[in-house]
Amino acid sequence: MLQFLSKSYRSLALAAFVLLGSLPALAQTALFDNLVLPAELPNEAPSAEGFTAGFYSLANIVSRDSDGNFCLGFADSTPDHILVLEQDLAELTLQVDSGGQATTLLVQGPDDNTIRCASGTRRQPDAVLQDTDWLAGSYRVWVGAFEQGNRYDYVLTARP
Numbered sequence: 001m002l003q004f005l006s007k008s009y010r011s012l013a014l015a016a017f018v019l020l021g022s023l024p025a026l027a028q029t030a031l032f033d034n035l036v037l038p039a040e041l042p043n044e045a046p047s048a049e050g051f052t053a054g055f056y057s058l059a060n061i062v063s064r065d066s067d068g069n070f071c072l073g074f075a076d077s078t079p080d081h082i083l084v085l086e087q088d089l090a091e092l093t094l095q096v097d098s099g100g101q102a103t104t105l106l107v108q109g110p111d112d113n114t115i116r117c118a119s120g121t122r123r124q125p126d127a128v129l130q131d132t133d134w135l136a137g138s139y140r141v142w143v144g145a146f147e148q149g150n151r152y153d154y155v156l157t158a159r160p
Helices: 007-021
Strands: 035-037 047-051 081-085 089-097 103-108 115-119 128-134 137-145 153-159
Touching (some): 035 153, 081 089, 089 103, 115 128, 137 153
Parallel strands (some): 035 081
Antiparallel strands (some): 047 153, 081 137, 089 128, 089 153, 103 137
C-alpha cells in the first residue's frame, strides 16, 4: 500500500505508525486503583495499593523531569495508577510505602508535558515526591523498583 503514496506521505505514514506503536506507555488506563482527591479534601489521605514488577525503564518515557531530576526505575509500560485532582492544589506529596524497598515514582501531568520524578535515598528507600502547583486533572503515575524486575507490594498515599 505504501508504494502508491508519494515519498512525503510515506514518511508521514511511517512516522504515524512509529508514534502509534509507542502509545501503550501513554495509555489512559491503569493497572491498579485510581487515587482521587475531590474538591472537598477528605480528612484521611487517599491511598491505593499495588506492586512493582516491571521490566520497562521509566527513562523511556523521559530521562529527566521538568525540574531536571532523573526519572529512574523499572515498571510496567502501563501506568500503575491514575491520580485525579478535582481542584488545583498549591502542594501535594505522593509517598510510596513498600516497607523500605528501593522505589521510584514518575508522574505525568494532564498536559503530558509536566513530568515529575522521585526516587528513594539510602536513608529513605521509599520514593517521596513533594511538589507545588498541581493543576486539576488526571495524572498517570508509575511506581517503579530501582532494579529491574523486583516485586514489592506498596501503598501509594497522596497528601495535600
